[in-house]
Amino acid sequence: MRLTFTVNGRQREADDVWEGESLLYVLRERLGLPGSKNACEQGECGSCTVYLDGVPACACLVAAGQVSGREVGTVEGLANGDKLDAVQEAFVDAGAVQCGFCTPGLLVAADDLINRNSEPSDAEIRESLAGNLCRCTGYEKIMDAVRLAADRRSSSDNTRPDKADA
Amino acid sequence: MDFLRPASWRDALEAKANHPDATPIAGGTDIMVEINFDHRRPATLLDMTGIDELANWSEHAGRLRIGAGLPYTRLINELGDRLPGLAIAARTVGSPQIRNRGTLGGNLASASPAGDGHPPLLASGAEVEVESVRGVRMLAMEEFFTGVKRHALAPDELISAVHIAPATGAQQFSKIGTRNAMVIAVCTFALSLHPEQQRVGTGLGSAAPTPRRAPEAEDFLSAELADSGQWTSPRPLADSVVRHFGELVARAASPIDDVRSTAEYRTHALSVMARRTLGWVWDEHRRQHSSNHPSNDHTGRSECA
Ligand SMILES: Cc1cc2nc3c(=O)[nH]c(=O)nc-3n(C[C@H](O)[C@H](O)[C@H](O)COP(=O)(O)OP(=O)(O)OC[C@H]3O[C@@H](n4cnc5c(N)ncnc54)[C@H](O)[C@@H]3O)c2cc1C
Ligand code: FES
Ligand code: FES
Numbered sequence: 001m002r003l004t005f006t007v008n009g010r011q012r013e014a015d016d017v018w019e020g021e022s023l024l025y026v027l028r029e030r031l032g033l034p035g036s037k038n039a040c041e042q043g044e045c046g047s048c049t050v051y052l053d054g055v056p057a058c059a060c061l062v063a064a065g066q067v068s069g070r071e072v073g074t075v076e077g078l079a080n081g082d083k084l085d086a087v088q089e090a091f092v093d094a095g096a097v098q099c100g101f102c103t104p105g106l107l108v109a110a111d112d113l114i115n116r117n118s119e120p121s122d123a124e125i126r127e128s129l130a131g132n133l134c135r136c137t138g139y140e141k142i143m144d145a146v147r148l149a150a151d152r153r154s155s156s157d158n159t160r161p162d163k164a165d166a
Numbered sequence: 167m168d169f170l171r172p173a174s175w176r177d178a179l180e181a182k183a184n185h186p187d188a189t190p191i192a193g194g195t196d197i198m199v200e201i202n203f204d205h206r207r208p209a210t211l212l213d214m215t216g217i218d219e220l221a222n223w224s225e226h227a228g229r230l231r232i233g234a235g236l237p238y239t240r241l242i243n244e245l246g247d248r249l250p251g252l253a254i255a256a257r258t259v260g261s262p263q264i265r266n267r268g269t270l271g272g273n274l275a276s277a278s279p280a281g282d283g284h285p286p287l288l289a290s291g292a293e294v295e296v297e298s299v300r301g302v303r304m305l306a307m308e309e310f311f312t313g314v315k316r317h318a319l320a321p322d323e324l325i326s327a328v329h330i331a332p333a334t335g336a337q338q339f340s341k342i343g344t345r346n347a348m349v350i351a352v353c354t355f356a357l358s359l360h361p362e363q364q365r366v367g368t369g370l371g372s373a374a375p376t377p378r379r380a381p382e383a384e385d386f387l388s389a390e391l392a393d394s395g396q397w398t399s400p401r402p403l404a405d406s407v408v409r410h411f412g413e414l415v416a417r418a419a420s421p422i423d424d425v426r427s428t429a430e431y432r433t434h435a436l437s438v439m440a441r442r443t444l445g446w447v448w449d450e451h452r453r454q455h456s457s458n459h460p461s462n463d464h465t466g467r468s469e470c471a
Contacts, residue, residue: 001169046261130348
């Protein structure tokens, strides 16, 4: 089939798509967007997490045929050109990236969390990231990164002059 | 592969009638794993996610009708206050990403003995609405499951909805696994109080070839509570009652040894979960009762046995 859908705000097309292949395969192998990672292909690791119509989902569990006409947001869509998004910067600054394989999925999951909840508690962060596995960091730095991103985002959204950037 | 994308429920039923071998795909969280690993190569997929009405819920005559395609996240957010037992179970499914896509319809049709949606539906006397171009059938939860990963759907039928009464009393769900997130249950137990019927409902998961109730345990506890007038003036439950309830729940199971656990552990765990959930729901029942009828509250807020 020819698959037409929106990726990071742009309409994209892919030809000769097998409807039963995963959205993850379409993104990586057909559209040249290797940000979303393939580690398990069974929904366990979260490294393929993308937005599907604004809701985080495992791209490996969405059939290509299901995304026709829909909107997908990938980790590549977080940055504004060369300017990293607050969540991305926080992951770098907090040392939450080691091998980096889990990072794209965590960035999407963390972005979604702080969009919904600008001051997440530690329990809420843990619960929101429970679908993302990291084999390197031991998660503490990831917790730091999400707290930092939430702080920075709420202070940059806040127009009060006494609240400088963290 | 044929990929059918009906835009309405009517079209979906016609597609299923014309292609009885078509495999429905909703959230894909069960079926895509099988396709990715080449365990299954359906000749035809029937996409349920383009049918808006399947992801809705409504209320008629005191019962909720939950569309088979409503993802767990929305079920929790929109119906959690009216269906606390089902919401607790839904919160234990997979991870946020899985709950954003996975549906009750998919959980039912997969018919895994470990499906977390099933025990609370059993405990609340839910019914499954199935439909084909030939018409609608309502199946009691007990009739729906026919064996391990087998159900009562005819080849041309699809699950349209689940019908369930909003909670009238306390409800609980307990699940044992190796961690809180992302585990297939070792075993599960759901308990619902139905004070208006003076009945107790139960549901056991991962405890037998199909999810099932524990009818003897339900009858014993319902009778015990009614005979001692406990529905209207609840007091702490006697230890012996709680213990016997746990034993009867465990006796209703016929578990197996598998990679996740032994039959022996499952049987033991079920009796513990039954006692604990009973403690929780009974505490809540007494709290609700003392706030509704403060004059009946002779015992204050003392702990349940
Ligand atoms: C990482 C991971 C963790 C998981 N954790 C849990 C867990 O903790 N607890 C749990 O219970 N499950 C769990 N699951 C399994 C799965 O998420 C659930 O069973 C879910 O409810 C399936 O719903 P779905 O919409 O994704 O189904 P799909 O995968 O789309 O479909 C599943 C089956 O249902 C059929 N089907 C779907 N809709 C209909 C319909 N309307 N009519 C007829 N047939 C239909 C399909 O043909 C297929 O056979 C997990 C899965 C993954 C990948
Ligand atoms: S690759 Fe999709 S969840 Fe692991
Ligand atoms: S940084 Fe290596 S898996 Fe997370």
